[in-house]
Amino acid sequence: MPVSIEKIKLRRLNMTLKDSFTTSFGTLQEKDFFILEAVDVEGNRGFGESVAFSSPWYSEETVETNYHVIKDFLINLLRGKQIDHPDDVFEIFRSIRGNNMAKAAVEGAIWDLYAKQNNLSLSEALGGTKKKIDVGISIGIQPSVGALLKTVDHYVSAGYKRIKIKIKPGWDYEVLREVKLTFPSIPIMADANSAYTLEDISQLQKLDELDLLMIEQPLAHDDIVDHSKLQSAMHTPICLDESIHSVADAKQAIELGSCKIINIKIGRVGGLSESKRIHDICQQNGIEVWCGGMLEAGIGRAHNIALTTLPQFVLPGDTAGSERYWKKDIITPEVVVKDGQISVPEGPGIGYAIDDDALDSFTVHKEEFQL
Ligand SMILES: O=C(O)CCC(=O)c1ccccc1C(=O)O
Numbered sequence: 001m002p003v004s005i006e007k008i009k010l011r012r013l014n015m016t017l018k019d020s021f022t023t024s025f026g027t028l029q030e031k032d033f034f035i036l037e038a039v040d041v042e043g044n045r046g047f048g049e050s051v052a053f054s055s056p057w058y059s060e061e062t063v064e065t066n067y068h069v070i071k072d073f074l075i076n077l078l079r080g081k082q083i084d085h086p087d088d089v090f091e092i093f094r095s096i097r098g099n100n101m102a103k104a105a106v107e108g109a110i111w112d113l114y115a116k117q118n119n120l121s122l123s124e125a126l127g128g129t130k131k132k133i134d135v136g137i138s139i140g141i142q143p144s145v146g147a148l149l150k151t152v153d154h155y156v157s158a159g160y161k162r163i164k165i166k167i168k169p170g171w172d173y174e175v176l177r178e179v180k181l182t183f184p185s186i187p188i189m190a191d192a193n194s195a196y197t198l199e200d201i202s203q204l205q206k207l208d209e210l211d212l213l214m215i216e217q218p219l220a221h222d223d224i225v226d227h228s229k230l231q232s233a234m235h236t237p238i239c240l241d242e243s244i245h246s247v248a249d250a251k252q253a254i255e256l257g258s259c260k261i262i263n264i265k266i267g268r269v270g271g272l273s274e275s276k277r278i279h280d281i282c283q284q285n286g287i288e289v290w291c292g293g294m295l296e297a298g299i300g301r302a303h304n305i306a307l308t309t310l311p312q313f314v315l316p317g318d319t320a321g322s323e324r325y326w327k328k329d330i331i332t333p334e335v336v337v338k339d340g341q342i343s344v345p346e347g348p349g350i351g352y353a354i355d356d357d358a359l360d361s362f363t364v365h366k367e368e369f370q371l
């Protein structure tokens with residue numbers, strides 16, 4: 001049976017992070033983003049979340065470009081199309097270049113609706129098998145090493161399975177060394193968000209002393225070639241984040257030896273279908289994967305959890321519990337981490353109910369599109 005969609009609802013939300021989050025690019029405190037809802041005549045509701053930020057620092061997409069692309073292109077492309085399976089959506093959107101986060105938000109709502117119409121959990125619909133997933137935490141750049149150690153201590157005590165530290169030139173080797181000395185048994189990794197170039201190679205090679213689990217995206221956001229040079233000059237596994245937008249990018253990175261690990265983010269690669277294909281290519285080539293995060297609210301978080309149940313997600317992801325980000329999340333129950341794991345919900349679709357009062361309270365704009 002085709003996925004029947006009667007209308008698409010779009011909401012713009014504004015939520016405030018409990019703690020600001022600082023990367024090599026700047027500080028985030030507010031999240032302005034879209035929730036897409038695909039509704040059928042029976043009243044099933046499928047939800048997707050767009051992960052673009054307000055400014056184009058992580059990728060070229062923004063909340064405003066999402067709005068334009070979803071409203072003026074993606075929804076129109078769905079009209080009059082038969083969708084036999086959510087995998088068809090990627091093909092339907094193929095005539096639009098890029099704008100992967102906008103595409104993923106709409107596709108995600110259709111995946112959730114499809115799973116609900118077929119009484120499957122989103123994990124089952126994707127072919128996932130795990131009942132529990134391992135999770136780590138990503139810690140932003142802190143005002144001092146003391147503050148960082150205190151934050152790390154908090155999350156190690158809470159049971160998170162690995163700690164990711166954001167780094168930038170001047171906040172790297174010495175800082176990571178302190179963390180390593182203070183917490184010798186917890187796996188530690190670093191994420192540079194493209195803050196280095198090959199000219200920094202000796203500073204990056206010094207990190208090999210620290211036995212890090214990996215270094216994420218040290219070089220340019222659009223680079224695959226220089227990462228290959230760097231990987232051959234250092235032992236620490238390189239993990240690519242920003243550089244991988246598609247199966248084609250993943251294939252090139254694998255062929256060039258640009259990384260040993262890939263962080264899959266649903267939004268960055270244009271949806272769950274492409275995420276699955278990247279997962280499969282990595283599995284065939286012995287590349288380990290884990291699920292990245294974009295400081296999502298509950299709906300995006302639930303999608304990440306479902307994806308992580310696929311077998312090649314062998315490393316803990318960045319999908320932390322709701323309370324790490326929000327005073328109140330938009331799903332119920334909220335995402336809870338216990339002993340560094342999240343129990344995968346078994347109900348239909350994303351498996352979490354929407355807290356409609358919370359959703360309304362964060363909504364700043366609503367629109368509906370009849371299909
Ligand atoms: O906790 C999370 O959701 C992940 C945090 C994180 O590292 C991140 C947050 C925003 C944008 C990019 C990144 C990243 O992985 O590079």
Ligand SMILES: [Mg+2]
Pocket residue numbers: 191193216217241242263292
């Ligand atoms: Mg990253």
